[in-house]
Amino acid sequence: MSFTFVGLLQLAIGFMLLFRSLPAMLVFVMASGLFGGSAALSVPALGNSSIPPIQFALIFLYLRILMPSGGQFGLxxxxxxxxxxxxxxxxxxxxxxxxxxxxxxxxxxxxxMRFDNARNLFDTVPLRPTAQNITAAVYMLGALLATLGTYAAVRVTGGIEALVKGSVAIAWVHALSGVIASQTKGTPVEGFFALFRNGSYAQLDQSYQGFSRVDGFFPEASGWASFALAWFVFNCECWYRSVWARHTGAAALAVGAVLFFSTSSTAYVGLGSYGAFFAIRALAFPASAEPVRLRQAGITVFAIVVIAAIGLALVPGGVARIGDMVLHMTVEKGNSDSGQQRLFWAMQGLTAFTASGGLGVGPGSFRSSSLFMAILGTMGVVGIVTFGIYLFNVVSVIWRSPAGPQGMEGSAGPARERPRDAVRAVMEACAVTAPLILVPAAISSPNSHPGVNFAIFAGAAMALYRMLPRPLIRPDLSLVVSRRISDAPAGASAGGAAGASAAGWPT
Structure with missing residues (x-):
């Protein structure tokens, strides 16, 4: 095992932040996810596997939590x-x-999971233990540690601000790096991005019919889009609830625009799913957002339609090419060789589930193209049930939490003026983001773990739910009081009733 230059850089930053706040360490972990094509450590003994930066950053997060002066072990x-x-x-x-x-x-x-000498798209080998089983176990453990670490970090002072402000910065950096990387192919700048893609990942073709695919620091467009979608949805949900709305709204708009031109089917499935969810919610529950947000959303959609119409009139060929590209990456994907191969990979989950009698053949044993089919095939009944329960627990905080007004806007930053409202608003944004980012994973993920982004938002949602005031349960004592009054001696009823009323009891 050896450090890469990315790992050494993280080592220096991580030790510096050990003496800063826990929220600052949380931002360090979140920002490490920007380098999805990088490796912090290389492990040749495990089949040339590598540890990505975000997994390595978790070590420093836990060192900070477990420091004697930290006091966060109880969290x-x-x-x-x-x-x-x-x-x-x-x-x-x-x-x-x-x-x-x-x-x-x-x-x-x-x-x-790794098949370097495959003879065709549907080639297989007998099931056996491989180094990928160990790698998958490490990733699963990393997702759990990210959940618990985020839970602790968000609960301390400054945790909510770190989550919201960090999400805005990450969205902008991710969007800008994607644009720069896609528009500088064949220039010396491309070498800068290639320097950070030092992980043991296949570097795929990054162009389609003249369109440069957006990959940033990731090895492929789908990885970039999957990471971008998480921070797009979270920023958009914060904007919807008026949490630092000017900043979260601008960040969501920027990363959403780049997602549309990323030429990734993951991006289009994610954007389409979130767009449908947003529209249904706005129609069914118009009171869930301030009217100004719905007006701004309507103006944005109208502006997009107008721009598309102008583009169609001025450059009909260009708009047609964009339409063909979107169709190819979505509805036509299933009929392609790649789509057929992904369907074959997904169906392996059902085969493995049946062959193992519902126990699963172990994470990392086969490549899937669906998170839930991967869980079903690798972890069987136990895996799909426990994950389903946890996902329900995360989503249900929205209606389990005490009702109250939402939103917060202030120039000093998020969560400043109405803290309880801000806690609830950010909690709901996390609880919505966590399941929605699983939609593309449900049709594209090769792994049986939900990913660190899901872990961050799910852990934050559960933590913020615990920060909300619990509703008081007041027993109905009217029957007991009335019986006491009726059983009292004559002449005492009026005085007893008056005393009960003065003490605040029901009469």
């Missing part, structure tokens, strides 16, 4: 209780990754 234990279903999901996945491939070795044939 970790609370996080474990609140995320117990995810803990069970991860523990079962870790055990299955080491045991299941040996238990079911040779029972079925699978397309492995």
């Amino acid at each position: 970790l234990t609370q996080g474990i209780r609140d995320s117990f279903a995810l803990v069970l999901f991860t523990l079962y996945g870790l055990a299955a990754a080491f045991i299941a491939p040996r238990l079911f070795a040779g029972h079925i044939e699978v397309a492995p």
Whole structure:
């Protein structure tokens, strides 16, 4: 195992931040996700595997949490209780990754996670333990640690500000780096981005019919789009709830525009899903947002339609090419060789589930193209049930939390003037973002872990739910009081009733 230059840079920044606040360390972890094509450490002993920067940054987050002067260890234990279903999901996945491939070795044939000498698109090999089982176990553990670490970091002073402000900065950096990387192909600037793509990932073709695919610091456009979608949805949800609206709204608009031109099917599925969700919510629950937000959304949609109409009139060929590109990356994808291969990979989950009797053949045992089919095939009934319970717990904080006014706007930053409203607003933004970013993963993810972005937003949603005031339960004592009054001696009823009323009891 050896450090790359990215890992050494993280090492220096991480040790510096150990003596700063826990929220600052959370931003460090979030920002490390920008370098999705990088490796912080290379591990040749595990089949040339590597540890990505965001996983490596978690080490410093936990060092900061567990420092004697930190005092946040109790928050970790609370996080474990609140995320117990995810803990069970991860523990079962870790055990299955080491045991299941040996238990079911040779029972079925699978397309492995790494297949350097495949003879065709649908080639398979007998199931056996590989280094990818260990890698998958590490990633699953990393997702759990990210959930619990975020839970602790958001609960401390400054945690909400770090989450919101950090999301704005990450969205802008990710959008700008994607544009610069796509528009500087073949120039010396391309070498700068290639320098950071030092992970052991396949570097795919980054162009389609003259369009430069947006990849930034990622090895492919789909990886860039998947990361971008998470921060687009979160910023848009914060804007919708008037949390630092000028900044979150601008960040969402910037990264959303780049997503549209990213030529990634992941981006189009994600944007389409969120657009449908936003429209249905606005029609069904118009009171869930301030009227000004709905007007701004309507103006934005109208502006997009007008710009598209002008573009069609001035440059009909260009607009047609963009339309062809979007169609190719969405509805035509299923009929392509790539689409057929992805369907084959997804169906391996059902085959593995059946062959293992519902136990699963272990994370990392085969390449999938659907998160939920991967969970079903690698972790069986236990995996799909525990993850489903945790996902329900995350989403249900929206209606389990006490009702109250939403939103916060202030020049001093988020969560300044009406803290309880801001906590609820950011909690709801996290609870909406977490499940929505799983929609593209449901049709494209090769792994059985939900990813660190999901972990961050899910952990934050659960933490913020615990920060809300709990509703008081007042027992109805009217019957008891009335019986006491009726049983009292004659002449005492009026005085007793007056005393009860004065004490605040029902009469």
